[in-house]
Amino acid sequence: MDQDVSRRHLLAAAGSVLSASVAGCALQAPEEISRTDSPPEDEELGDFPDEFDTPEQRASSPPADSEQTAVYEQVVDSVAAVEVRTSQGPAGGSAWMYDDSYLVTNDHVVALADSTYVRFRDVGWREASVVGTDFYSDLAVLDVENKPDSATPLPLVDGPKAVGTPVAAIGNPYQLAGSFSTGVISGQDRNIQAPGRDFSIADGIQTDAAVNPGNSGGPLVTYDGEVAGVVSAGRGQTIGFAISAAMVKRVVPELVDNGEFEHxxxxxxxxxxxxxxxxxxxxxxxxxxxxxxxxxxxxxxxxxxxxxxxxxxxxxxxxxxxxxxxxxxxxxxxxxxxxxxxxxxxxxxxxxxxxxxxxxxxxxxxxxxxxxxxxxxxxxxx
CATH class of the missing domain: 2.30.42.10 (PDZ domain)
Known part of the structure; x- marks a missing residue:
């Protein structure tokens, strides 16, 4: 599988569609696609050119005093934008490094994809393969080769975090890659009512961190840089939901080993x-x-x-x-x-x-x- 996708291949993946969203999965509008400058016709979309800031250049910047900035820099290189092609057009979401080999995202982001691409902060688009999906928990696992060294696994929290614990959602809302919104855990043990599902998702986390179309599949992290949940859906300006780390621990290993999970x-x-x-x-x-x-x-x-x-x-x-x-x-x-x-x-x-x-x-x-x-x-x- 070619890991760096040519410009012509990428444009084919981003055909014109009307803007829409499904539980945090954003369909791309033509105007949004055309805003990104493209490389010459024969140039591959690999690592970003030298004129962009590199991790080393950012590390030499003055240290930030903000606790939020610290957790952002700790986590953002392990979060990827996701783009998929479906029969209905391109759609997008987010994903994050679960271990040294695999990324976790939402089932509803990739389940109907004909092809899937991911992009980390300092590299171009890579084609990814879907290892496993689970409709009922809305979790999926991706594999991509040639990941950047900076994309290290994000640890999962050891247990439930108390209501009021500060958290941040990091992802790709409206194609704004690496976006960071903060809030707190505002509820636990929620049954998440996901569209098109007869069964709710158990043990959900409620947060007031901003969750928008495209955040789906991204991590909800504590200020220790640990994943408390996987962003799944938003229900208004101050209500969002994430699939709990406990559910991730139950489902994802089975998706890696067997491609599916039995409930x-x-x-x-x-x-x-x-x-x-x-x-x-x-x-x-x-x-x-x-x-x-x-x-x-x-x-x-x-x-x-x-x-x-x-x-x-x-x-x-x-x-x-x-x-x-x-x-x-x-x-x-x-x-x-x-x-x-x-x-x-x-x-x-x-x-x-x-x-x-x-x-x-x-x-x-x-x-x-x-x-x-x-x-x-x-x-x-x-």
Whole structure:
């Protein structure tokens, strides 16, 4: 595979399309493509020419006092811009060095790509190969040869960081490579509702750092330079989401080794326990996860019980008769977020778990053997 892409090859990868975005993945507009000066027709897009600042020249600049500047310089050389070609036109995102060989990005950035390119700060575009993708966690792994020596692996955090921890998102929003926005971790244990997915992404991180189209796949880092999460989606000016480092640790090694990841599956539809459910079911507990319905061919069929009728509470139909899950193995389950995190981080398909439920006003424990989540149904192109 040629690693440095010729100008003619690159222009073919950047055909004209209308500007759009999908969960942080930006489609490029023709005007944006034409703003970049191109080298002569026969020149390859390799390392940047001498008139650009080199890492050595930047290192000789006066030291910065800013803690944010320090973490930026520590991390930015390990973050890459991503450009892909699809049947719908070119699109972009971000990626970062996971280890000495591979980069991590989002599934939705590269899954439908016919070809993929990455560019680090001080080198030109390189063609990359997709090693593995996982639709359900929105994670993907890329391989690219001839990486610059400055592109060193970014470590993952050892455990969850507290709400209020300063973080920064580094990536390629709107093709502005190496952009840096700061904020804090503003929430943990979120279920990320990604477009086109029937299952949410568990254990998500919420941040108020600016997340824009093109940030997808880039790292959300602490001021120690460790990756707390992989930016996945933005929901407004002060709400963005990242896939947790814990999820990365679970999924990415399988993508490297096998190209895919299998998720545990219960085959149930759930509701959080709320006041109307408590009243309609006369529940002896005020928290937990209510089993609304069960897939006929799912692993929970015959083990758990779903609702069998509705009851009117304050003018609204509320399901009644279903189990309330309050514990799985040694994990208390106060809500759907905890149940999703338990399945995603602690179990594998085929595991047998102990599920404590409230049924007919009594607590009881049942054994459930988990299945494998059905294959993803990806949106069709064009």
């Amino acid at each position: 545990s599956y219960m085959g149930i539809r759930l509701l959080d326990v709320r006041p109307a459910l408590i009243e309609a079911n006369n529940l002896p507990v005020s928290w937990g996860v209510y089993v609304h319905s069960i897939a006929d061919d799912g692993p929970s069929n015959g083990v758990l019980e779903g609702s069998d009728e509705d009851r009117t509470v304050n003018g609204r139909e509320v399901p009644v008769g279903g189990d309330v899950i309050v514990r799985m193995d040694d994990w208390p389950i106060p809500n759907q977020e905890r149940l999703s995190a338990f399945l995603a981080l602690e179990t594998d398909p085929g595991d047998t778990i102990e599920v404590e439920v409230v049924r007919d006003d009594e607590r009881r424990t049942v054994s459930l053997t988990l299945g494998t989540r059905p294959p993803a149904q990806r949106p069709r192109q064009g």
